[in-house]
Amino acid sequence: MVWKTLLRHCIAQPAAPRRQDPAAVAALRQRLAAAGHEKLGRSLAIRHVAAGSCNGCELELRATQNLIYDLTQYGLSFTPSPRHADVLLITGVAGGNMIAAARQAREAMADPVLVLAMGDCAVDGGVFKGSPAIAGGAEAIMPVDLFVAGCPPEPAQIIEGLLALLEVNDILLARPVRVPR
Amino acid sequence: MKLLSSQDWQAHAGKFIALWTDAQYAYALYQPAELVATPLVEGAYPALRHKGAAWFQRLAHDGYGHNAIGAADTRPAIEHFRSADGTAPWPEFASPGGEGVHQVAVGPIHAAIIEPGHFRFSLRGEEVLKLEARLGYSHKGTLALMRGKSPRLAARFAARISGDATVAHSIAFAHAAEAALGMTPPPRAVYLRAIMAELERLANHGSDIGAIAGDAGFSFLDARFALHREVLCEAARAAFGHRLMMDMVIPGGVAGDMSSGGAAAILAALLALESELPGLTRVFEDYASLQDRVVGTGVVSPALAAAYAAGGFTGRAAGQNHDARVSPGYAPYEHFGLEVPVEQDGDVAARIRIRLAEMTESIRLIRDMLANLPDTVIAMAPPSGSGSGLGVAESFRGPVWHWLRIEAGAISDAFAADASTLQWPLVEFAAATGILADFPLINKSINASYSGVDL
Numbered sequence: 001m002v003w004k005t006l007l008r009h010c011i012a013q014p015a016a017p018r019r020q021d022p023a024a025v026a027a028l029r030q031r032l033a034a035a036g037h038e039k040l041g042r043s044l045a046i047r048h049v050a051a052g053s054c055n056g057c058e059l060e061l062r063a064t065q066n067l068i069y070d071l072t073q074y075g076l077s078f079t080p081s082p083r084h085a086d087v088l089l090i091t092g093v094a095g096g097n098m099i100a101a102a103r104q105a106r107e108a109m110a111d112p113v114l115v116l117a118m119g120d121c122a123v124d125g126g127v128f129k130g131s132p133a134i135a136g137g138a139e140a141i142m143p144v145d146l147f148v149a150g151c152p153p154e155p156a157q158i159i160e161g162l163l164a165l166l167e168v169n170d171i172l173l174a175r176p177v178r179v180p181r
Numbered sequence: 182m183k184l185l186s187s188q189d190w191q192a193h194a195g196k197f198i199a200l201w202t203d204a205q206y207a208y209a210l211y212q213p214a215e216l217v218a219t220p221l222v223e224g225a226y227p228a229l230r231h232k233g234a235a236w237f238q239r240l241a242h243d244g245y246g247h248n249a250i251g252a253a254d255t256r257p258a259i260e261h262f263r264s265a266d267g268t269a270p271w272p273e274f275a276s277p278g279g280e281g282v283h284q285v286a287v288g289p290i291h292a293a294i295i296e297p298g299h300f301r302f303s304l305r306g307e308e309v310l311k312l313e314a315r316l317g318y319s320h321k322g323t324l325a326l327m328r329g330k331s332p333r334l335a336a337r338f339a340a341r342i343s344g345d346a347t348v349a350h351s352i353a354f355a356h357a358a359e360a361a362l363g364m365t366p367p368p369r370a371v372y373l374r375a376i377m378a379e380l381e382r383l384a385n386h387g388s389d390i391g392a393i394a395g396d397a398g399f400s401f402l403d404a405r406f407a408l409h410r411e412v413l414c415e416a417a418r419a420a421f422g423h424r425l426m427m428d429m430v431i432p433g434g435v436a437g438d439m440s441s442g443g444a445a446a447i448l449a450a451l452l453a454l455e456s457e458l459p460g461l462t463r464v465f466e467d468y469a470s471l472q473d474r475v476v477g478t479g480v481v482s483p484a485l486a487a488a489y490a491a492g493g494f495t496g497r498a499a500g501q502n503h504d505a506r507v508s509p510g511y512a513p514y515e516h517f518g519l520e521v522p523v524e525q526d527g528d529v530a531a532r533i534r535i536r537l538a539e540m541t542e543s544i545r546l547i548r549d550m551l552a553n554l555p556d557t558v559i560a561m562a563p564p565s566g567s568g569s570g571l572g573v574a575e576s577f578r579g580p581v582w583h584w585l586r587i588e589a590g591a592i593s594d595a596f597a598a599d600a601s602t603l604q605w606p607l608v609e610f611a612a613a614t615g616i617l618a619d620f621p622l623i624n625k626s627i628n629a630s631y632s633g634v635d636l
Contacts, residue, residue, distance in 0.1 A: 005460075050296045052319050054632045056344025056425055062294050062388075063414065066407040080292035097259070097318045098297055099267040101289045127337050133259075133322030152344070154424060 024156065044076050044166065047085035047109065051102045051141065052095025052134060057119040057152040061091065064155045076162055082108040093121045093128045094140040102141045114165050117144045118158060120151040182216045187227045190219035196490035197231035199582055199598035200238060202247040210582060212490060213509040216571060221247060228252035232488045233603040236634065259317035259635055274301040277310050285617065289318045296631035304617060312612040314605055319635035327595040332358035332432040332563055335592050339583065340427050342597050343633035348381045349576030350597065351430035356511065356572025357583040358432035362563050368555035370434035371512045376550050377426045378574065379543040384413040385577040386536040389628050393533065394465065396621045397474040405461055412450045419446035434560025444551050451544050462537055475530040479611035479623030482527055489603045493579025494535040495627050499527030505573045505580035517549050529626040565590030576600060578628060599633030
């Protein structure tokens with residue numbers, strides 16, 4: 001099946017572009033070239049923490065990795081360990097039971113760290129605003145560098161947000177230059 | 182609703198679905214849709230002995246302070262007893278005795294992009310002897326937020342009980358509100374709801390099967406199924422304006438009609454999925470290295486599934502034939518002769534086979550419904566009445582139940598039971614049949630919702 005599929009792809013006409021809008025991708029890549037390379041050397045590792053979401057944001061976050069959006073083409077990838085991460089991406093409200101864990105994840109990360117709050121819940125509590133079980137949005141847990149609104153935001157918006165984060169934030173410039181041994 | 186004495190309440194037989202309390206009564210729900218209640222005495226009620234009742238009783242205690250007298254399991258559910266700085270002490274996780282038994286703690290933050298929950302494994306070498314899940318990390322106070330709001334307004338909370346089953350929860354909530362207010366939604370809305378629900382089922386079944394294969398190191402299936410999920414989500418957006426179809430189902434109908442190009446987009450997505458599905462199924466069945474990981478892994482025996490009255494593909498892979506679309510059943514499925522696949526093995530492979538069979542059925546259902554879409558209005562305004570109502574919808578992971586009491590147009594009490602509540606204990610049992618490295622496959626193959634039980 002795998003080989004047949006590969007073969008079919010080799011001999012078939014090039015398929016209609018199944019990626020997101022090619023112009024948008026090109027623009028994003030250009031911006032990344034300008035902003036990302038000097039700061040990151042083309043790699044940015046993201047640690048995701050769900051601090052009280054409905055799992056809708058997680059679905060769209062996973063969708064950024066599919067064949068259409070292919071997040072890694074921009075040098076962005078998810079990492080299981082906060083120790084390897086440059087970005088802390090928070091989804092969901094600041095659920096009372098998750099505040100301590102989210103703070104621990106932040107503390108485990110090496111500075112400088114960019115914090116991105118994704119989805120309406122992480123922005124300000126979203127529809128759950130005012131519930132006694134939550135402390136608010138992600139800012140109730142830690143300072144946030146960028147908010148991406150939406151319920152849930154679409155994959156293209158999430159990628160836009162991640163790249164915007166690289167562009168506008170200079171704190172990563174403070175990172176010590178890595179000298180190859 | 183039938184009011185029972187405390188003896189009859191405890192002695193009541195049947196397949197238990199859910200338990201909750203309000204200011205006066207404790208309610209218990211049995212298959213197919215039998216609601217019984219017993220009065221609370223000084224804020225307490227007799228504990229039920231049904232296997233699945235434990236989490237509901239813990240939830241009633243933490244949320245409302247109502248005690249289940251004689252309950253065996255009194256661990257906190259959502260109340261983690263935090264101190265002022267947000268930290269919470271770890272509870273005691275009992276470990277089975279024996280030489281070389283050690284514990285592995287995972288979570289609440291997991292390695293993958295998923296919801297939070299803590300898993301405590303007791304291991305001897307690689308063998309899992311026991312798994313204890315500590316949930317409640319996603320608790321947002323959803324049910325309390327529904328109170329005092331109109332059904333239309335509160336539908337936004339129902340849509341966010343579990344994002345992957347947002348359509349199913351919205352339908353169950355709408356059914357409950359419509360039952361409470363004695364109204365029937367227009368036929369076109371009923372069909373559009375079912376089309377959305379089946380699209381949601383297809384998207385989730387596909388991406389979960391892919392993710393299980395991905396966990397077994399088979400990224401080809403993962404990539405293909407994730408692509409189909411994407412195409413389905415985009416079709417949903419083209420047809421209904423939202424990739425997950427959130428907030429589309431409202432009490433009284435649907436929030437918007439299908440767009441003019443919507444049917445074509447959905448049919449194109451179905452055709453793409455249908456043409457590749459046999460090939461992907463063959464890959465799943467033919468590759469020995471993949472079958473080796475899924476066959477005999479994470480077994481939920483038919484006896485266990487029956488004891489918990491597990492719904493959804495988890496139950497149907499272990500001899501349970503329950504499907505809320507058939508029993509108690511709701512419109513418009515009675516017109517489409519739904520086939521419910523059942524298997525007996527109860528392992529990861531059986532759950533995948535059930536889900537593959539359900540996908541074929543969902544594709545057929547959506548096509549039939551689109552071809553027979555009635556031409557009526559899409560919504561009616563709910564009257565400002567009073568009453569209580571029960572609603573159900575079959576989400577991709579099993580039945581979700583909503584119960585509402587409405588007083589003068591505003592919700593005074595609400596409860597929602599996701600299918601996951603009866604499935605989390607099965608995850609714990611299934612994990613203890615294998616080794617630690619199999620847990621990601623077992624967990625994904627059942628895919629219980631965290632948010633859906635933490636509420």
